[in-house]
Amino acid sequence: MSRRAHxxxxxxxxxxxxxxxxxxxxxxxxxxxxxxxxxCIADVVAHLADIERRFLPQLHQIVHDDTPVIADLPPHPASHRRDADPATLLEDVGSARAATIAFLAALAPGDWARPYRDQRGGSGRFLARVQRLVAHDTSHLDQIIDMRASLARQGG
Structure with missing residues (x-):
C-alpha cells in the first residue's frame, strides 16, 4: 500500500x-x-469540522497553483457550533472529511509532490500537508481521550 493510500x-x-x-x-x-x-468535547468536534472545511481549499490551492503561500489555520472557537446536538457535530466532521477524501482519491501521484510555501517562509509538499492533517486528527483524538478521563475523575 502506498504512503498516499495509508x-x-x-x-x-x-x-x-x-x-x-x-x-x-x-x-x-x-x-x-x-x-x-x-x-469541551463539543468544541473539539466542532473544531475538527471547521479545520476540515478550511483545509480542503488549501489542498486545492496547492494542486492548482504554482507554489502558493498557505496560511496557518488557527482555531476559531467563536465559530464552534457547541450548541448543536452530538449527532449533528459528528455528521459535520464526516461530511467535511468525505469531501477531502474524494478530492485526495482523485489526484494523480504527481500531485502529491506539489510544492507550497507557508506564510513564515517555510516550504513543503502536498503529501506533508496531508500528513499534517492526520497528525492534527490524532492530536485531537488524544485530547478527547484525556477529556473523557478527566470527566470520569470529576464524576461525569
Whole structure:
C-alpha cells in the first residue's frame, strides 16, 4: 500500500474513531469543560469540522497553483457550533472529511509532490500537508481521550 493510500485510510478512519470515542458520553458531558482543559468535547468536534472545511481549499490551492503561500489555520472557537446536538457535530466532521477524501482519491501521484510555501517562509509538499492533517486528527483524538478521563475523575 502506498504512503498516499495509508494517509487516505488514516483520514477515512477519523470520523469512525471519533464516533467510537464519544458514543458512550451523555449529551450533557459534551459541553462540560473538564479540569485542565480550555474546550469541551463539543468544541473539539466542532473544531475538527471547521479545520476540515478550511483545509480542503488549501489542498486545492496547492494542486492548482504554482507554489502558493498557505496560511496557518488557527482555531476559531467563536465559530464552534457547541450548541448543536452530538449527532449533528459528528455528521459535520464526516461530511467535511468525505469531501477531502474524494478530492485526495482523485489526484494523480504527481500531485502529491506539489510544492507550497507557508506564510513564515517555510516550504513543503502536498503529501506533508496531508500528513499534517492526520497528525492534527490524532492530536485531537488524544485530547478527547484525556477529556473523557478527566470527566470520569470529576464524576461525569
Amino acid at each position: 494517509l487516505i485510510e488514516a483520514l477515512r478512519a477519523t470520523p469512525r474513531d471519533l464516533a467510537r470515542l464519544v458514543r458512550p458520553l451523555a449529551s450533557a458531558d459534551w459541553r462540560v469543560v473538564a479540569a485542565g482543559q480550555d474546550w
